[in-house]
Amino acid sequence: MKDLRNLTEAEMQDLAKEAGQPAFRGRQLFGWVYKGRTDFREMTNLPEVFTAWLEENARIDSLKLLARQASKTDGTQKFLYGLPDGNAVETVFMKYKYGNTVCVSSQAGCRMHCAFCASGINGLVRNLTAGEIISQLMDTERETGEKVSRIVVMGTGEPFDNYEEISRFIRILHEKDGRNMSSRNFTVSTCGLVPVIERFSEEFPQVNLAVSLHAPDDELRSSLMPVNRSYPLDQLIPACRAYTEKTGRRITFEYALIRGKNDTDESIGKLIHLLRGMLCHVNLIPLNEVSETGLLTSGRKRAEEVREKLEAAGIPATVRRQLGADIDGACGQLRLKAQQAAESED
Ligand code: SF4
Known part of the structure; x- marks a missing residue:
């Protein structure tokens, strides 16, 4: 079937x-x-x-709603959906001035093992199909009763580790007799799989790209993100520059501020050196603390100081609004909690 x-x-x-x-x-x-x-x-x-x-x-596979958290302050809602094989994925619904956005997961689990992330703690279980990714959109619209106009692929998983299904998902939602979603309304976020960034800029030049950077030098980045050992900054940054030159689109760098690790004046100086002159934007994220990782957030005040330093150096930067601060904000936390609860029942 x-x-x-x-x-x-x-x-x-x-x-x-x-x-x-x-x-x-x-x-x-x-x-x-x-x-x-x-x-x-x-x-x-x-x-x-x-x-x-x-x-x-x-x-037509609808997902089974397993859990839902709704913020009382800003309309953010977080969903944990069950897949037919018993796995679970997280989806987040967010309200912005320019429209509703969903953040979808691309894999159950993740093999990238970034140090600050709850999703990678138990490794990759499997890739999601395009249909399961689409269902996160369709079923979230059903649950909220609201239309969604933008999709970010920034939930659990590394989308470029599941490239075939991610490209199928974008192509299907783009079709004019279906959702007819503009390519510009998609953002795909990668931890930096360089060969796939190159392929993506060829095949989807209109889709927005975000890169999880999180550190300005190889030593720190490799300690936070093991993918950096395969694709260090002297490969990643030129691939990002090539994307902007080929597509004419601004690239977003995600930078989660971790106290004492990547938020020092020295680190920010290196970051400025790395990105100066590129068609880019830095999204500063006060880290959502996940107790399992032991990493601490720099806090909003330091995030604002870093933003000012970047802006003064000519690098556009924003501090991400802390959506759903009163619910489990970090990606993967809801899924991790459900797994831990299931394990404690075993
Ligand atoms: S941050 Fe993204 S790429 Fe890294 S482990 Fe988490 S889900 Fe995977």
Whole structure:
């Protein structure tokens, strides 16, 4: 049985042909799927014979809501969804002035083992399918009753470690008979897999790219992010420059401020040296503390000082608004808690 949220419009037309229907029925089906319908009987312009065939041969996988946290202060909501094989993924819904945004996960777990992150603590379980990533959007709209206009792929997982499904996910949501989402409304965040950054800038020049930088030199970055041992800064930064030159798009560098580690004046001086002259923007994140990592946040006051230093050096920077500060803010925390609870019950 095929999960229809995994199929492109052309593949849905092929499915209609397989069912003995003309291709345009596949286009109609595609339209219904992206209107959020999951019951074939509600797809009122499809003939009965096709509806019956779909009930036998296809499915639309909704995710099972396992937990939900809602901020009382800013409308942020965090969801823990169950996958059919028993794994769980986190999705965050955020309200911004320019529209609603969801932050989706691309993998169950992560193999990158960044020192500050709850998602990588137990390693990678598996890649998500494009349909499971799309379901995070569709089911969050169902749960909140609100439309989402922007998607950031910044939840659990390294999207470029699951490139085929991430590209399929973007292509499907971009199709005009479905969600018709502009490429510019997607942001994909990577920890710095250099060869994939190069491929991505060729294939998706309109999609925004964010790079988790978090340190201005190799020694510190390798200690925080093991990926840096494979792709050190003298490879990563030129790949980022090449992305901006090829696409004409500004790249975002994520920099989580960790007290005494990467927030000293010396570190910020190195950061300025590294990024000066690049078409970029630095997103400073007061670290969300995860007790398992033992790392401490620099706090908002220091984050503002760092922002001023960067701006004075001509590098645009913002301090990320602390969304949902009254709920488990760090990515992966909800999933980690659920895992720990399940383990303690074993
Ligand atoms: S920060 Fe991202 S890449 Fe690093 S371990 Fe966490 S999910 Fe993986």
